[in-house]
Amino acid sequence: FLFSHQINAQEEAHYDESKVPDYELPNILETSEGDPVSTFNEWRYERRPEIVGIFAEQVYGQMPQHFDSIEFIVVSENGSALNGTATAKEIDITITRNGNSLPIRLNLLIPNDAEKPVPVTLLMNHRGPEYMDITLESKEDFWPAETILQRGYAAAVYSVGDVADDDPDTYTEDILETLYPEQIGQDDGMMALSAWGWGAMRIMDYFETDDDIDQQKSMLVGHSRGGKSALWTGANDERWGIIVANESGAVGAALSKRKFGETVEIINNGFPYWFTPNFEAFNQNESEMPFDQHMLLATIAPRGVYITAAEDDEWADPKGMYESLLHASEVYESIYGISIPLSVRMPAINNPTDNSYAAYHIRDGEHDLKIYDWVQFLNFADRHFHINKTK
Ligand code: GCU
Numbered sequence: 001f002l003f004s005h006q007i008n009a010q011e012e013a014h015y016d017e018s019k020v021p022d023y024e025l026p027n028i029l030e031t032s033e034g035d036p037v038s039t040f041n042e043w044r045y046e047r048r049p050e051i052v053g054i055f056a057e058q059v060y061g062q063m064p065q066h067f068d069s070i071e072f073i074v075v076s077e078n079g080s081a082l083n084g085t086a087t088a089k090e091i092d093i094t095i096t097r098n099g100n101s102l103p104i105r106l107n108l109l110i111p112n113d114a115e116k117p118v119p120v121t122l123l124m125n126h127r128g129p130e131y132m133d134i135t136l137e138s139k140e141d142f143w144p145a146e147t148i149l150q151r152g153y154a155a156a157v158y159s160v161g162d163v164a165d166d167d168p169d170t171y172t173e174d175i176l177e178t179l180y181p182e183q184i185g186q187d188d189g190m191m192a193l194s195a196w197g198w199g200a201m202r203i204m205d206y207f208e209t210d211d212d213i214d215q216q217k218s219m220l221v222g223h224s225r226g227g228k229s230a231l232w233t234g235a236n237d238e239r240w241g242i243i244v245a246n247e248s249g250a251v252g253a254a255l256s257k258r259k260f261g262e263t264v265e266i267i268n269n270g271f272p273y274w275f276t277p278n279f280e281a282f283n284q285n286e287s288e289m290p291f292d293q294h295m296l297l298a299t300i301a302p303r304g305v306y307i308t309a310a311e312d313d314e315w316a317d318p319k320g321m322y323e324s325l326l327h328a329s330e331v332y333e334s335i336y337g338i339s340i341p342l343s344v345r346m347p348a349i350n351n352p353t354d355n356s357y358a359a360y361h362i363r364d365g366e367h368d369l370k371i372y373d374w375v376q377f378l379n380f381a382d383r384h385f386h387i388n389k390t391k
Pocket of ligand 1: 226248
């Protein structure tokens with residue numbers, strides 16, 4: 001759905017490369033004090049934490065990790081789901097702090113004939129409850145669980161609305177009012193995208209307890225607003241092996257300083273409950289930002305990061321997302337010694353890059369999460385995790 005002011009903003013947004021201002025990106029490999037970052041220790045213990053701190057304070061808000069208990073209850077288990085090919089489990093994850101509890105429902109499908117433990121994919125679902133129905137009707141695109149299972153991966157999904165509603169009026173009613181009320185109203189308090197990622201972290205807590213799951217081979221997938229949240233989750237939780245940000249656009253993978261398509265002001269006006277109040281300081285003021293989204297992507301190194309775009313989705317700035325990845329690849333190369341052969345030019349439509357660490361594709365068609373996208377993610381995961389398909 002679109003808010004009416006957002007429709008106006010979309011009309012004002014431009015898609016004209018000649019209107020992209022001259023801009024200078026902050027150097028990922030230089031601290032805010034101006035010190036060069038060239039060793040693993042300088043990156044891992046100084047610059048990277050500094051970057052995560054900047055995004056927490058200025059953009060997405062805090063990701064508190066203290067609670068009193070977490071409980072996992074398997075509420076249903078069917079060993080012969082999907083014509084006997086999969087085991088379907090519904091798991092209630094309940095997190096308690098100060099006597100108040102938040103439940104998150106996880107749906108998990110594990111392929112029966114694959115050798116255990118299996119690699120796992122988790123989709124952050126911000127669409128309707130139909131994607132939470134593990135009988136799998138009507139989801140060949142957004143969550144193609146059968147395809148994922150056939151590739152030997154577990155397919156998991158949760159509804160981000162369990163943690164925070166995707167709604168400006170009710171987003172505080174779940175995690176914030178229940179577990180972290182002190183975050184509400186802070187200039188850098190937890191907001192919806194942080195809350196959704198927090199939920200993914202609790203699901204990772206569950207994966208660590210399930211012997212059928214190889215959580216080292218885990219891929220977190222978010223589409224659009226979910227892709228923004230997935231990137232931020234990857235910055236906070238290094239247990240995820242791969243982060244996929246599908247068409248994540250503004251304040252996801254795209255460079256804000258390009259001001260192409262959706263801008264900081266447009267997104268702050270349209271979705272104020274996604275970002276901290278602090279972030280409004282950069283409305284029409286991108287040149288003053290001491291950070292940009294390439295720095296967020298770089299925090300995922302040396303794990304896998306997969307960025308996508310769609311040809312008809314200029315709102316999300318396909319080129320700005322590619323350039324962001326190109327800049328982030330500097331950390332893979334100079335800190336981790338992993339060569340990332342990305343060309344300066346964007347790849348052609350439907351022509352995914354084939355490296356195993358920092359990859360990109362732009363497919364034809366509109367803004368959506370399609371089976372085409374998922375197949376590329378699985379190909380990437382096979383490469384990144386060195387999974388050889390024998391079937
Ligand atoms: C809107 C919003 C985008 C977001 C998208 C989505 O278009 O402006 O930033 O990515 O919704 O989540 O589909």
